[in-house]
Amino acid sequence: MQRHLISAADLTRDDAVLILDTAEEMARVADRPIKKLPTLRGRTIVNLFFEDSTRTRISFEAAEKRLSADVINFTAKGSSVSKGESLKDTAQTLEAMGVDAVVIRHGASGAPYRLANSGWIDAAVVNAGDGTHQHPTQALLDAFTMRRRLIGPDAGLGQDLEGKRITLVGDVLHSRVARSNVDLLHTLGAEVTLVAPPTLLPVGIETWPCEVSYDLDSTLSKSDAVMMLRVQRERMNAAFFPTEREYSRRYGLDGDRMARMPEHAIVMHPGPMVRGMEITAEVADSDRCTVVEQVANGVSIRMAVLYLLLGGNEPAVTHPRTEEK
């Protein structure tokens, strides 16, 4: 493993499988009466959130606390980042405080990369979502959810997603989740298809390791998982599509469409779901929809990532770090 986790593209197949396997071990901790490991005792982790995301922050915080790390939450929302000094200044403050890892969420693409590579700070950097660039732990938790559902928690150990067919639907252009997932799923051997109107696909997408389609219906019957991406309502005003109604008809997932998916196939969503336009309540509430599991799995994945970046290379649960012995 590298020292930072900035992009899903940085992970090799073996890195990714190791994280998924470690996350399975971490998931078992959640079943214990005391959901805590001593693994990162004495380590300080800062959740540095320049952009609001309560869900992601709480997920990281839960992971950090289950590993017994000392947690500092730093929310920079509202502070002036327009001058550009604040990321560097904040980093140097954290450095002076002797922080071991920084989990950063930032509205600007590349901010975590800068933080990790500019010599501002020595701590490990975990990207918790940057602009429209990457959200690697989201992709890992999605892959983890797929492996559990499509292969099984125990049968899946050591396995990748070779041959699984995954369809991502919606606003690929603005989606860090889509970028991260395409990178990681490709690394794990899955076949990925992106479905969106042409206006919501980036220039140069033909170079991405995936298929692209404008037509949702033709992809449904051959998908093992269909992941709906969030479409923000303001995209409509910027003429990315004519009306919400038309979008919903062409790219929304409703009961009829779900019925055309193979029986074992799952429906995923990174949340929060906007019911109606992109996904109907019927689909969101069906037992094929993994949204709630994705949230739970997010904690296990983040525990695994932080453990591997900060703790060591040995299996987390059975062999605690040497200094813990």
Add this chain to the structure above:
Amino acid sequence: MSKILIRGAKVLGGEPQDVLIDGGTIAQVGSGLAAEGAEVVEAGGKVLLPGLVDLHTHLREPGREDSETVLTGTRAAASGGFTTVFAMANTFPVADTAGVVEQVWRLGKEHGYCDVQPIGAVTVGLEGRKLAELGAMHESAAGVTVFSDDGKCVHDAVIMRRALEYVKAFGGVVAQHAQEPRLTEGAEMNEGIVSAELGLGGWPAVAEESIIARDVLLADHVGSRVHICHLSTAGSVEIVRWAKSRGIAVTAEVTPHHLLLTDELVRTYNPVYKVNPPLRTERDVMALREALADGTIDIVATDHAPHPHEDKDCEWAAAAMGMVGLETALSVVQETMVDTGLLDWAGVADRMSVKPAQIGQATGHGRPVSAGEPANLTLVDTAYRGLVEPAGFASRSRNTPYEGRELPGRVTHTWLRGKATLVDGKLT
């Protein structure tokens, strides 16, 4: 003023000759010249060029003196071999009145490191709505001949048409920063494979090309001449080539960095590569070099854009756009055009001195290196190779993309009307 004898200089890269300067004028060019009491500069095979002329410099004064001043900017210019710079109008206040352009012009005159020709804004406050007093700026002591809202595009077709027509009255030229604003909302880098991967807002080539296409048609329609700033795409080259073939009076410039660097460098998220127009692809770079060689692109202009350290030492989105260029321009042109065989030194003199002086009507600059001409000269050690060390820059800012990069060539001497501004690489 005393006499200076430059001995054994390759004039425009030709056979070594001697050049005698007497006062502000070139007195003689020939072999075995001797001059009683003249200060002798042994050129030792260095290349002698007419003093370089930059049609596109940001001096930042008034208003952003923390980035650059007329003094520091003209010292940087002299270090880079320039004897004239045209100072862009996007200062604070904007150079949109006779008062501001005269202030800049006067500061240039007082400091004496190179001539400063202020560029006047096309519209009041660079807002694109109302024409600035173009005639008053022309009639001022600064004698403005070039007008530009650079940094912003004159995107309203009617305002652009009126500006083109209006400056005909006194032979001015409008220099357009071609950037369709709606197509570049949120733009942070070239739109393409790299921007899609990095999740950075795309600045599509068509946003530049569509404005250039419109403006050459407008210039043709009203019978005026237009100058296009910093071409950056292969498509822009095609449009200018087509316009010239139709006899439309268009001239165009390319920056040194667009001749060398590509958007692949943005993968580092290092804001030193953040510039407007953005770095494009390898294909664009090759098309720009070819176009500069065949004359489709008339000149090299630096778009020298100084910014203080803190405006670049941050995340990409927050960083200022632009890079300094005066002190490295000739080296980059040597690397990309001369050492590649695309252009000889006479060609460099044409693209970096003769033509920019003509476009900007900088009389006395861009003249042949021959007897009777003003002694505006630059001596270049073309055999030199070395690492770019921004710590030694004369510019107040250090935002260069070439730090630690090896580049060929070094300007050792610059003379402005016979007075040395740079001697052995050191400012006087």
